[in-house]
Amino acid sequence: MVTAREIAQLCGVSVATVSRVFNRPATVSATTREHVERVARELDFSPNESARALSRQRSAMVGLVWDTDHRRPGWRHPFLQDLLLGLKSALSSHGYHLLLLATSDDARDRNPGVSLADPIAYVSMTRRHHLAGLVLIDSGTDADAFGTFAQSGLPCVALDVALSGPRATYVTSDNAAGAAEAVRHLAALGHRRIATITGPRGNAPAAARTDGYLRGLAEAGLAAREDYVVTGDFYRESGFVGMRRLLARKDPPTAVFAASDEMAVGALLAARAAGLRVPDDLAVVGFDDIEVASLVDPALTTVAQDKPGFGTAAAGALLSMIDTGVAPDPVRLPTKLVVRDSCGSPS
Amino acid sequence: MVTAREIAQLCGVSVATVSRVFNRPATVSATTREHVERVARELDFSPNESARALSRQRSAMVGLVWDTDHRRPGWRHPFLQDLLLGLKSALSSHGYHLLLLATSDDARDRNPGVSLADPIAYVSMTRRHHLAGLVLIDSGTDADAFGTFAQSGLPCVALDVALSGPRATYVTSDNAAGAAEAVRHLAALGHRRIATITGPRGNAPAAARTDGYLRGLAEAGLAAREDYVVTGDFYRESGFVGMRRLLARKDPPTAVFAASDEMAVGALLAARAAGLRVPDDLAVVGFDDIEVASLVDPALTTVAQDKPGFGTAAAGALLSMIDTGVAPDPVRLPTKLVVRDSCGSPS
DNA sequence: GCTACCAATGTAACCGGTTACAGCTGCGCC
DNA sequence: GGCGCAGCTGTAACCGGTTACATTGGTAGC
Numbered sequence: 001m002v003t004a005r006e007i008a009q010l011c012g013v014s015v016a017t018v019s020r021v022f023n024r025p026a027t028v029s030a031t032t033r034e035h036v037e038r039v040a041r042e043l044d045f046s047p048n049e050s051a052r053a054l055s056r057q058r059s060a061m062v063g064l065v066w067d068t069d070h071r072r073p074g075w076r077h078p079f080l081q082d083l084l085l086g087l088k089s090a091l092s093s094h095g096y097h098l099l100l101l102a103t104s105d106d107a108r109d110r111n112p113g114v115s116l117a118d119p120i121a122y123v124s125m126t127r128r129h130h131l132a133g134l135v136l137i138d139s140g141t142d143a144d145a146f147g148t149f150a151q152s153g154l155p156c157v158a159l160d161v162a163l164s165g166p167r168a169t170y171v172t173s174d175n176a177a178g179a180a181e182a183v184r185h186l187a188a189l190g191h192r193r194i195a196t197i198t199g200p201r202g203n204a205p206a207a208a209r210t211d212g213y214l215r216g217l218a219e220a221g222l223a224a225r226e227d228y229v230v231t232g233d234f235y236r237e238s239g240f241v242g243m244r245r246l247l248a249r250k251d252p253p254t255a256v257f258a259a260s261d262e263m264a265v266g267a268l269l270a271a272r273a274a275g276l277r278v279p280d281d282l283a284v285v286g287f288d289d290i291e292v293a294s295l296v297d298p299a300l301t302t303v304a305q306d307k308p309g310f311g312t313a314a315a316g317a318l319l320s321m322i323d324t325g326v327a328p329d330p331v332r333l334p335t336k337l338v339v340r341d342s343c344g345s346p347s
Numbered sequence: 348m349v350t351a352r353e354i355a356q357l358c359g360v361s362v363a364t365v366s367r368v369f370n371r372p373a374t375v376s377a378t379t380r381e382h383v384e385r386v387a388r389e390l391d392f393s394p395n396e397s398a399r400a401l402s403r404q405r406s407a408m409v410g411l412v413w414d415t416d417h418r419r420p421g422w423r424h425p426f427l428q429d430l431l432l433g434l435k436s437a438l439s440s441h442g443y444h445l446l447l448l449a450t451s452d453d454a455r456d457r458n459p460g461v462s463l464a465d466p467i468a469y470v471s472m473t474r475r476h477h478l479a480g481l482v483l484i485d486s487g488t489d490a491d492a493f494g495t496f497a498q499s500g501l502p503c504v505a506l507d508v509a510l511s512g513p514r515a516t517y518v519t520s521d522n523a524a525g526a527a528e529a530v531r532h533l534a535a536l537g538h539r540r541i542a543t544i545t546g547p548r549g550n551a552p553a554a555a556r557t558d559g560y561l562r563g564l565a566e567a568g569l570a571a572r573e574d575y576v577v578t579g580d581f582y583r584e585s586g587f588v589g590m591r592r593l594l595a596r597k598d599p600p601t602a603v604f605a606a607s608d609e610m611a612v613g614a615l616l617a618a619r620a621a622g623l624r625v626p627d628d629l630a631v632v633g634f635d636d637i638e639v640a641s642l643v644d645p646a647l648t649t650v651a652q653d654k655p656g657f658g659t660a661a662a663g664a665l666l667s668m669i670d671t672g673v674a675p676d677p678v679r680l681p682t683k684l685v686v687r688d689s690c691g692s693p694s
Numbered sequence: 695g696c697t698a699c700c701a702a703t704g705t706a707a708c709c710g711g712t713t714a715c716a717g718c719t720g721c722g723c724c
Numbered sequence: 725g726g727c728g729c730a731g732c733t734g735t736a737a738c739c740g741g742t743t744a745c746a747t748t749g750g751t752a753g754c
Contacts, residue, residue: 001474003740014704019742029702049475050400051740054709059397061446068432076638081427084447085415092449097472099408099446100431102439125444127348128396265642291423295612297644350710361734366712376732398710401739 002043010043011036022047059130061099062091062318065122065149066137075235077137078261078288079307083159086311087135094319096132101125119148126154133318136161138203155321157314160205162330167321171313171331175205175287176212178303178335179257182285183216185301186255189343191283195228195253197242197263206234209259209287216257228253232263239266247274254282255343261286261293264300268342279344289338298341306333349390357390358383369394406477408446409438409665412469412496413484422582424484425608425637426654430506433658434482441666443479448472466495473501480665483508485550502668504661507552509677514668518660518678522552522634523559525650525682526604529632530563532648533602536690538630542575542600544589544610553581556606556634563604575600579610586613594621601629602690608633608640611647615689626691636685645688653680 004018011018013032020028021036028036040046053059064087068075077083084098091098103121126134133155136146149156150165157163158170186194196213199206210229217224230245232238239258243266246253258264264286271282278284278298286293289304313331320328351365358365360379367375368383375383387393400406411434415422424430431445438445450468473481480502483493496503497512504510505517533541543560546553557576564571577592579585586605590613593600605611611633618629625631625645633640636651660678667675 005740015741016705016743017703020703023742027702032702044471046471046475047742048401048477048740050397050406050477051709052742053397054395054401054711055740055742057709064447066435076428080431081423084427088447088449097446097449097476099444100411100435102435102444124391124393128393129444130395130397292639292642295639296642352710362711363713363735364733367733370712374732379732394712395710398739399712401741402710402712404739 001048002045004045004047007036007040007043007045010039019047053130057130058132060095061097061129061131062315063099063101063122063126063129063131063134064137065101065134067103067139078290079305079310080137082307083137083311086308086313087315088311090312090315091319094315096315096319098135099129099131119145123148123152123154126152132322133157135159135314135318136163138205155318155327157318157321159310159314162204164330165327167325167327169317169321169327169330171310171317171333172205172208173305173310173335174332175208175335176215178287178305178337179209179212179259180216180219181212181335181337182257182287182301182303183213184220185337185339186257186283186285186343187216187220187222189255189283191253191255192222193228193251193253194222194255194257195230195246196257197230197232197239197246197259197267199259200233201231203234206259213257232259234260234262236262236266236269239263240270241266243267243270244274247271247276255284256282257285257287259287261288261290261300261302264302264342265292265296268296268298268300279342283343285343293338294340301340301343302338304336304338306335309333348395349392351392351394354383354387354390354392357386366394400477404477405479407442408444408476408478409662410446410448410469410473410476410478410481411484412448412481414450414486425635426652426657427484429654430484430658433655433660434662435658437659437662438666441662443662443666445482446476446478466492470495470499470501473499479669480504482506482661482665483510502665502674504665504668506657506661509551511677512674514672514674516664516668516674516677518657518664518680519552519555520652520657520682521679522555522682523562525634525652525684526556526559526606527563527566528559528682528684529604529634529648529650530560531567532684532686533604533630533632533690534563534567534569536602536630538600538602539569540575540598540600541569541602541604542577542593543604544577544579544586544593544606544614546606547580548578550581553606560604579606581607581609583609583613583616586610587617588613590614590617591621594618594623602631603629604632604634606634608635608637608647608649611649611689612639612643615643615645615647626689630690632690640685641687648687648690649685651683651685653682656680 004015008015008018018036021033101122103118136158138160146161146163150163150168155167160172163170198210214224227249230242232242256267258267264284267284271278276282286300286302289302293300293302317328351362355362355365365383368380372380448469450465483505485507493508493510497510497515502514507519510517545557561571574596577589579589603614605614611631614631618625623629633647633649636649640647640649664675
């Protein structure tokens with residue numbers, strides 16, 4: 001690895017000048033700048049990141065806090081891969097890398113009831129590594145943990161969790177609009193008894209989807225019924241159970257909006273178990289557009305989220321916050337209704 | 348952030364001693380060691396990682412090279428999330444973090460034909476960040492790129508790509524054994540005409556699965572037939588096309604082993620399109636046990652890979668290589684046949 | 695011709711640790 | 725008593741950059 005000192009010697013200038021060429025090119029005369037740049041290119045020099053981070057008190061890395069819920073080992077993020085892809089490509093174009101922060105499992109064992117094991121440990125790691133900012137992935141319903149981040153003063157952007165602070169913002173889908181569109185779609189197909197299986201209480205996207213469901217009903221001129229709202233937890237099994245409960249109602253619904261594709265799949269299975277045909281006897285709409293949505297039988301009509309968009313939006317918000325020091329407004333990504341076969345065709 | 352200097356002052360010792368307490372505790376007398384440890388704990392001190400990396404010429408970070416194939420934008424790793432989970436937990440217990448390396452998309456645009464854009468850029472980034480090692484995820488069939496890593500002298504472990512060198516090793520599933528078991532399972536169900544849809548040429552796991560297929564046939568006392576081997580590329584569509592070609596044979600197979608679940612799903616669809624019932628008219632086995640395997644209809648019998656095992660094995664191999672300086676033997680993870688509904692029950 | 699100022703560059707302190715080497719102390723042993 | 729050695733600790737150089745401040749030379753203005 002060639003150092004700035006060597007470049008400086010070869011060019012007959014001081015290290016300070018070499019450093020300036022890379023950091024404040026405008027303050028260096030064109031002649032020397034070009035000379036240094038040429039030599040640096042020939043020797044394949046680029047500044048050592050550890051030294052740079054130490055000196056500037058700031059590295060070219062952004063931390064990713066992705067702590068899986070201890071109580072739900074089977075939980076998977078519905079589109080982590082696309083998210084990472086989006087993050088990576090947006091960050092790379094600004095020269096940043098993504099550091100996947102890991103706390104020891106010990107911490108999680110010490111705090112068994114808490115989904116995000118130890119926010120303070122993350123903040124401390126962030127400082128020790130001089131990270132430029134943090135991306136926080138929702139890992140359950142533990143809003144307290146996120147407060148620690150917002151108050152830490154570190155630039156951070158949360159995904160699907162409302163976060164606000166002088167240096168904190170978040171990105172989420174326009175969950176309410178997506179849910180409302182789904183419900184209007186069902187209503188347009190002639191359904192009048194439309195139920196919903198919601199996400200867990202305390203989860204912001206879940207709440208927004210329920211709001212959207214109610215709004216969609218209102219927009220379609222339908223009355224909301226309390227007995228048509230059952231609470232799930234985003235997992236498949238809760239969709240199955242929820243659907244079974246809905247079908248046991250006196251006046252069972254003819255259509256259901258599930259707040260996640262996993263639950264929609266569960267609902268599909270429950271319908272099949274009850275001897276109902278989808279979409280003829282029951283219409284189902286999901287939310288997320290995960291990969292399996294197109295594979296189940298019938299293929300699931302669902303509200304698609306802009307998966308890579310999450311990553312690029314998060315990176316964009318974070319980078320602007322790092323550069324300007326002020327938190328941009330929260331980002332609300334548009335959703336898109338993907339019509340497949342689980343609702344039938346317009347009658 | 349409190350520094351070692353402050354701890355030293357408070358304890359009335361030199362910074363060197365504080366440093367030794369954290370790095371070579373044995374060389375410090377018990378009295379001072381405990382004193383320093385106590386004060387450090389009270390002030391929540393832990394060494395600054397940038398400074399430490401600079402000084403030691405080695406950071407507590409491992410790089411992840413995950414470059415998606417440019418020619419196949421839709422490609423997704425079958426189990427990236429589990430892999431990361433495994434990696435993260437194994438690394439964290441040794442105090443390491445995972446740095447997701449990103450090259451600018453420019454490089455990829457400059458070298459359009461190459462799946463792994465710019466191995467040299469990755470090696471250089473690794474050096475600049477003083478990374479302790481690299482984890483390489485297979486990103487296509489571009490074996491040349493991996494040679495650059497093996498020769499760089501950096502400790503690196505590849506996933507599903509044979510890599511060897513003084514500081515290089517790899518982890519993979521026991522693909523041959525898994526494939527052989529799948530074929531024996533089909534033979535045990537009475538099938539005598541068993542075909543396969545392979546992965547792409549030049550891909551090591553694909554080749555191993557084909558070998559296993561042939562071995563399985565031999566073990567079942569069945570003769571291999573050239574016209575029962577069609578080449579796919581792991582993607583669903585190639586499974587569809589491959590199955591269609593197999594069904595067009597004079598003497599079509601009654602069972603097929605697909606070298607990936609995606610292709611198995613494609614085969615399922617092709618069978619349905621041809622009016623065949625699975626498993627009655629055709630038995631299908633896949634490989635990977637991705638999430639959709641359990642969701643398709645009929646649920647797919649498949650060879651499951653030890654997904655988090657990949658991560659923990661890779662981390663283990665890498666850490667031991669970092670500590671000892673010598674490359675451990677390649678790891679071959681056992682697979683497990685998961686019997687579902689796509690092959691029917693024993694006749 | 696002298697001063698004021700600006701642009702370009704060098705000097706040196708600093709970021710916060712690690713570690714080779716040297717110094718000191720106390721002990722055992724001849 | 726003196727020597728050697730081991731154990732502990734301090735001193736200071738170093739890792740490789742960044743940047744506040746000083747310095748230099750040149751130019752414009754009066």
